[in-house]
Amino acid sequence: MLKSFFPMDRAEALALAFLVAFSVFSFLPAWRSEEIAGMAVFGWLMAALMVLSPALALWVFGRPGKR
Amino acid sequence: MLLERVLVLLYFAGCIGIGIAASRRVRGSGDEYWVAGRRIGTLVNAMAIMATLASGGSIIGVMGLAYSQGIPATLALFAGAVVGFPLASLLVARELRNFGRYTITDFLAFRYPSSVVRTLVPILIVIAFTIYIVAQLKAAGITAETLLGIPFEQALTVATLVFVIYVSFGGMVAVTWTDVFQGFLMLVVVLGTGLWFLWEVGTPLELMRRATAVAPELGRVEHRPVASYLGYFAIWATAIPVIPHIVMRVFTARDARGARLSLNLAMLAYSALILAAVFLIVPVGKLEFPGLADADQVFLKVMESRFPPVIRGMAVAAVLAAVMSTTDALLLACSSAISHDLLGNILREKASQRTIDAVRVGTAWVIGLLALYWAYSPPELISQFYTAGVGLLSGSLFVPVIAGLWWKKANRIGGVLALVTGALTYVLVHFQILPVGMAPILVSLGASALAMAAGGLFGPPESREMIEAIEKLHAL
Numbered sequence: 001m002l003k004s005f006f007p008m009d010r011a012e013a014l015a016l017a018f019l020v021a022f023s024v025f026s027f028l029p030a031w032r033s034e035e036i037a038g039m040a041v042f043g044w045l046m047a048a049l050m051v052l053s054p055a056l057a058l059w060v061f062g063r064p065g066k067r
Numbered sequence: 068m069l070l071e072r073v074l075v076l077l078y079f080a081g082c083i084g085i086g087i088a089a090s091r092r093v094r095g096s097g098d099e100y101w102v103a104g105r106r107i108g109t110l111v112n113a114m115a116i117m118a119t120l121a122s123g124g125s126i127i128g129v130m131g132l133a134y135s136q137g138i139p140a141t142l143a144l145f146a147g148a149v150v151g152f153p154l155a156s157l158l159v160a161r162e163l164r165n166f167g168r169y170t171i172t173d174f175l176a177f178r179y180p181s182s183v184v185r186t187l188v189p190i191l192i193v194i195a196f197t198i199y200i201v202a203q204l205k206a207a208g209i210t211a212e213t214l215l216g217i218p219f220e221q222a223l224t225v226a227t228l229v230f231v232i233y234v235s236f237g238g239m240v241a242v243t244w245t246d247v248f249q250g251f252l253m254l255v256v257v258l259g260t261g262l263w264f265l266w267e268v269g270t271p272l273e274l275m276r277r278a279t280a281v282a283p284e285l286g287r288v289e290h291r292p293v294a295s296y297l298g299y300f301a302i303w304a305t306a307i308p309v310i311p312h313i314v315m316r317v318f319t320a321r322d323a324r325g326a327r328l329s330l331n332l333a334m335l336a337y338s339a340l341i342l343a344a345v346f347l348i349v350p351v352g353k354l355e356f357p358g359l360a361d362a363d364q365v366f367l368k369v370m371e372s373r374f375p376p377v378i379r380g381m382a383v384a385a386v387l388a389a390v391m392s393t394t395d396a397l398l399l400a401c402s403s404a405i406s407h408d409l410l411g412n413i414l415r416e417k418a419s420q421r422t423i424d425a426v427r428v429g430t431a432w433v434i435g436l437l438a439l440y441w442a443y444s445p446p447e448l449i450s451q452f453y454t455a456g457v458g459l460l461s462g463s464l465f466v467p468v469i470a471g472l473w474w475k476k477a478n479r480i481g482g483v484l485a486l487v488t489g490a491l492t493y494v495l496v497h498f499q500i501l502p503v504g505m506a507p508i509l510v511s512l513g514a515s516a517l518a519m520a521a522g523g524l525f526g527p528p529e530s531r532e533m534i535e536a537i538e539k540l541h542a543l
Contacts, residue, residue: 003475004474004475004476005473005474005475006472006473006474006475006537006538006541007541008157008473012157015153015157016154016157016158019150019153019154023150023300023304027297027300032139032288035286035287037272037275037276037279037286038275038276038278038279038280038283038285038286039138039139039275039279039285039286039287040139040286040287040288042139042143042288043137043138043139043142043286043288046139046142046143046146047142047342047346049146049149049150050142050145050146050149050334050338050341050342051335051338051342053149053150053152053153053334054149054152054153054331054332054333054334054335054338055331055335056153057152057153057156057157057327057330057331058328058331058332058335060157061156061324061327061328061331062328
C-alpha cells in the first residue's frame, strides 16, 4: 500500500499528522461550552492552531539537516 | 478628511510609481512578468504572501465578524487559511518550485496531458477569481465612501485604475513590491493599534475579562453550530495549496526551501495581524461602542475616537492596501489563466514578443474593466459567492494536484475524472440541485477523491517516464 505513494520525510509526515489531528481535536463539540478567561476553549484552540501550525512547519523546514 | 485623502493619494501615487519602475524590468520576459525572475528572497516573499492573503476582510471583516458573532467563530473561519499554508509547504511547495513553470495549470496539464485540463482549469480560475475581484472592489468602494466621503463609483474607479495600471505594466515584480509596502502598512497599523491598547490595559487576558464581563457573547459559540464553520475551515485549508495567486508565489521563490519558509513566515505575520485585531482591538470596540448597528464599523469607530487624523489616514490607507494587495495578485493570476494558460501555445508559435507583451497588458485591462463594470452594481451576496468561488477551485483542483504529486497510481484518466467530478459536484451541491445536507466542499472533495481512485485503480497505469519525472520533483 505505502509503495503506491512517493516517500515523505518522517518529520514532515509527523507534522502533517499533528496538524490534521489538532484540527479534528479542536472541532470536537465538547470545547464549545468550556470557558477560560471568558472565552470558549474552542476559540483558544483555534488561536493556538493559528500560531502552532506555521511555527511547527518552520521548525521542520529550519532543522539543520534540511539546509 | 483632507489629510486622510492626501495620504491615500500619496499611497496611490507610490503604487503607480512602483508599477512604472517595474515595467522596465519585466518587458519582453515571461519569467520576469509572471514570476519576478524567480529571485524573490524569503522575507520579501513572506511579506508579499501575507499581504496577498490579507484582504479587506482581514481588517474590516474580521473585526466586524468578531464583534457580531464572537471571537471563537471568527477564528474558526480564519484558521482554515492559516493551516492551509503549512499544508501547502508540506505537500506542494518544494515539488511545484522544482517543477519551475508559471501556473498551477502548467503542472496539471503536464501531469494529466489533456485538452480538458488545459481548458477547464483556466476557465474555473477566471470564473472564481472574477467573482473574488468584484467582491474586493466592492469592499474598496465602501471603505473609501465611508472613510473619505468619496462617492462609491468614483472611489471604485480610481482604486481599480491604480491597480490595473501597476499590475498590467509591472507584472509580478510590481505586485511583489507593492504587496511588501502594503503588508508593512497593514502590520504597522493593526499591530501598532493593538499594542497601544495592550500598553493601556496590561495583558490580553485582562482585556478579554473586562470585555466579556460586559459582553459575554464575545467569547461564546452561540450563533451557529461549530459544524457549520467546518465547511469554511475546509475550503480555505484545502484551497491554499492549489489556489493560483498563492501558488504563483511559490514559483517566485529562489528555491524550494525559500518557498517553504516564506509560506510559514507569512502565516506567523498573518496570525499576529488577526489575533491582534480580535483579542486587542475588538474588545476595546465592544467596551466603548457596545451597540453598533453595523458591526463592520467597529475598527473605524475605534480609530476615530482614539487617534489623531494622521493615524486615521494611515488606517484608511491600510484598509485600501489590504484590498489592493489581494486584488492585484488575483488580477495577475486571472490574467495568466487567459494569456498564458489558454492562449500561451498559440502566442508562442505565431506572435512576436511585442505582441505577447501587448496581450499580457491588454488581458489585465479587459479583466480589470469588466470587474469594475460588474462592481458598479454588485449582487448583494457577492461576499458569500467569492468564498463559494474559492470552494469551487478547491473542490476541483485539490485532489488532482495532491494525488498527482504523491500517488504513483494517479493517471491521466483519474486526473481528468477528479477535476470534472470535483467541479460538477461542488456546483450541484452548492446550488442544492443535489441536496445532501453537507457542506459542498466536503462532498466535492470526497467525490473527487473517489473519481481519482477509480481512474487510478482501473485505468491504464501511469508511464515510467512520468513517475520518474515526479520522483525528480521530490528529490531535488
